[in-house]
Amino acid sequence: MEDIHTQGIWMAESLQKRTMSQEKIWLVITHIGDPKAAFLLVFPFAYFFSKRAGVAVLWVAAISEWLNLVFKWMLFGERPFWWIGESRLFVNREPNVLQFSSTCETGPGSPSGHAMVTAAVWWVVVSTLGSFLHSRTHSVVLSAAPYLLYVVMLVAVGMSRIFILAHFPHQVITGSITGFILGVVLSRRVPEGRPLLFFFSFSMGLLLGTLLLHAGLQQLGVDLSWSITLAKKWCSHAEWIRLDTAPFSSLTRDCGALLGLGLAQYWKPGGWSLPWAPRALSLAISSMGLYHVNRLPLPVRPQGLFYSLFFIKFIIVPQVVIVLVPGLVYLFTHKKKKD
Template structure:
């Protein structure tokens, strides 16, 4: 396995050298990593798709993001994958000279590295979303080739950019990126095929939200009972990150768990408060204005400061913020559309 890790670091070194030669390519790859953040699926893709295309598709996107990120959390606890930015120093693989690579502000994620959550969640959401967008574009242009080109083309380019960016910033090894893409694609295909959770009410969503927490914590407890240290990655991140301010609690596995559980609970509450999905009304300008307003509201919600101490309060606020997210989106949508 050491040879695989060493090859991954060499790939990152080559990418970083090419990016320096390419001028602004470095900033583009860092931006691509931001685009692949699972939070983007919650805070941007879900509301935009719901308002501009279809409420049903928007809900499917959010459900897919919740399920895929939760499964990614369980996989990471089970697989215990290293991350390049700390493995370089911890492994002893480089006896004489460390490789010439650098860290970035988005490098120092705190959870285990396998599989890549950015790639897994993005691939799953794309597989659920893009086929519906393809049908929508086909109705406009009546050309299946053009519809596939203008939907699957950008989607595949985005997945490639996210995968490359995760290796480039030393957040993942190439095999972790590939594992995330393959797992996310399979999961997205399954969720789209089975159409899971359609027709659920607030009670079912509440039970699902509680189940996400209980199953994950029970799994964590079993690992702890076996003598496994689940906080090893956090300690390594704090020790080997180039700048301490680049280590954020929002990247911890428990933050992901609270985000998923909160969004699941909020989706059920939003459906209960604002009723069943209905066909949209109004013209494209009204829909665009509504989408902009929702994104501004979610930006304000996300910008609320969360106290990092005590940790229990921090995770409670993460849960509450993400419970409010679907309610804000659907509340504004039902008011304007």
């Protein structure tokens, strides 16, 4: 693996050297590829285009990110920003690379969560859009366009992760392939109309099962906090280490979103029926609402409180998109029509 890692470092150096003038673009792309964006950006857009696609996006995002966490615990993948120092292979020639505000993630590096979740979630979006275009235009060229954009997006997200030293190229490739397979498989079975008990059991099962796995590995002498220690040691700015990039943040986000999806479908089975104009209004208001929900400051000490509030935050997300905002828009537009 040393040769693969070394080549990955030189590739990152070359990419930074050639494209440093596009630094802001790479940072925007890596934010778009953030698993969090699947819940806060892609989900509302997909839902107000197609209810089934929206539910599928949330479902696929949660399951693929959870699997990514388990894979990372099992594979112990390094990250470039700490491997450069830990490997001690660059004494004679130190690579000329920079870290960025999004570099210092604290979880293991393999496979790339950004690439894996992006590939899974956006497969749902492009396959839905491709089918829609084909049914409306019967044009193979137009219906194939979303799939071309899908490939371009995966390449761009992968390169952005290499550029900021968050991942090695092989981690991005394995993440993209795994995510694509998950997107195809999981999107075929979307839990629409399932009872609340299904989502509660699934959410709590993932949460408790993962905690038991963590405790079991710790009992076997496996130190699952090794990546956090290295991230703190080699990150060039201490403030770039954030608790919301820790593995348990991913876990609580996924479990909270799944439980929230069940609650939203319980409160309003089938969702609200809205024409296109009220849907667009609902999308705009939902996006603003989720922006403010995401910006809510959470106390980082004690960590148990942070994770509990993080869990609740993502329970709220489906309520905003599926129940609250479209319900208010429906009441307003319905009353207006009646008058």
